[in-house]
Amino acid sequence: MPQNPLTEVEPPYAHVVTALATALDSLGARIYRDLHVESADLAARGIDPQVTAMLTSFSTYAEDCLAVLDDPAVRTVLDAAMTRRPA
Numbered sequence: 001m002p003q004n005p006l007t008e009v010e011p012p013y014a015h016v017v018t019a020l021a022t023a024l025d026s027l028g029a030r031i032y033r034d035l036h037v038e039s040a041d042l043a044a045r046g047i048d049p050q051v052t053a054m055l056t057s058f059s060t061y062a063e064d065c066l067a068v069l070d071d072p073a074v075r076t077v078l079d080a081a082m083t084r085r086p087a
Helices: 011-034 049-070 072-083
Strands: none
Touching (some): 011 049, 011 072, 049 072
């Protein structure tokens, strides 16, 4: 039995973990690029203030969800998975 399951990730598991992290990161980038009020400059486009408020709330929620990628335990698993990825 592995001494530390967080650092001894099996290759198939490593692939799944990195695929999920990549997908979350890509989703976050897309949200920030297309929907984030500041980066998309929605106010300058004349978007309705209620829509702007809704998108601001959504962006904040997305950022909170994406923060899981910065959690130390998650980082440990991701780092271990990245070092064990097949070439």
